[in-house]
């Protein structure tokens with residue numbers, strides 16, 4: 041997959057930008073706060089219709105302006121696509137491919153896939169389970185539209201159930217709907233667990249060898265799916281998972297009413313990461329944390345390749361400069377093959393980048 045050209049209007053600090061990219065490596069360099077990450081964010085938006093660092097689309101629109109546009113020419117799935125995202129304050133965003141309006145973000149992922157690695161991704165190892173769930177969700181949503189639909193449905197049901205649990209003492213009639221919401225959450229939750237289990241099994245195959253190479257064969261990384269306790273085999277057929285989820289819900293019903301919290305379901309799932317048999321979250325050093333997080337992302341990139349037959353676009357934000365020379369070389373060897381965008385500061389010298397283009401960004405302009 042290749043982003044051949046991008047045009048930004050009123051996106052973050054870009055008034056107007058037109059840029060044609062290399063199908064190989066694109067180095068985006070410049071001083072701090074000039075717009076390097078903003079450019080990667082725009083490319084990523086065209087595959088997921090979301091940003092890794094903005095909670096709301098309106099944050100992406102230039103301050104003091106009402107609308108922003110991202111347009112790109114993309115070559116993917118052996119075809120040319122013109123992708124467009126129009127973001128407006130106060131109205132719904134509009135996504136289109138070749139002039140045809142898209143109904144969901146999943147349709148964008150059906151054209152373009154990206155894998156982004158940025159400094160905040162250290163949270164994948166260091167933080168609580170939510171960061172790892174987000175990683176799983178972002179990856180699987182790009183590959184499986186059915187998962188994206190189930191996830192959106194599950195989130196809605198969760199919000200409803202939380203409201204019932206929060207307000208039922210003041211309004212006991214709310215309890216009439218509780219079991220219905222719990223049942224639908226279990227049904228949708230079974231879909232999430234099924235897809236997560238399969239995706240994690242594939243991660244278990246590709247990530248440990250990447251991490252082992254990365255660490256010069258010195259470290260062993262293991263991944264483990266942690267889900268609802270009663271689920272004995274997350275890869276079992278969905279109807280088996282459903283009955284085990286219902287069993288867990290039933291045993292937690294009273295506790296949910298008393299605590300007013302939703303205690304049962306895959307919204308508490310985790311992807312445990314161990315290094316040499318101990319928890320990476322608790323024991324990994326800075327370097328090990330970075331290497332493990334990057335291994336997860338590169339593993340995800342390989343799964344995308346196996347699934348679609350094309351390399352997803354890899355976006356590396358401010359990453360290589362943090363690695364020593366040997367590790368830089370490892371990453372550069374590993375990412376050969378697809379289109380890559382790498383941001384770095386002016387003084388960083390990224391050697392061995394091979395074929396490609398460089399772009400100097402200054403104050404939201406291409407110099």
Ligand SMILES: Nc1ncnc2c1ncn2[C@@H]1O[C@H](COP(=O)(O)OP(=O)(O)OP(=O)(O)O)[C@@H](O)[C@H]1O
Nearest residue numbers: 052053072073074075076077078099100101102103
């Ligand atoms: N909605 C917005 N409207 C206008 N400017 C914005 C908006 N959002 C962010 N900016 C500005 O964009 C600038 C560049 O941000 P960006 O994160 O791309 O920097 P960068 O070049 O990656 O810097 P660094 O090397 O420090 O990571 C910042 O100064 C920020 O204030």
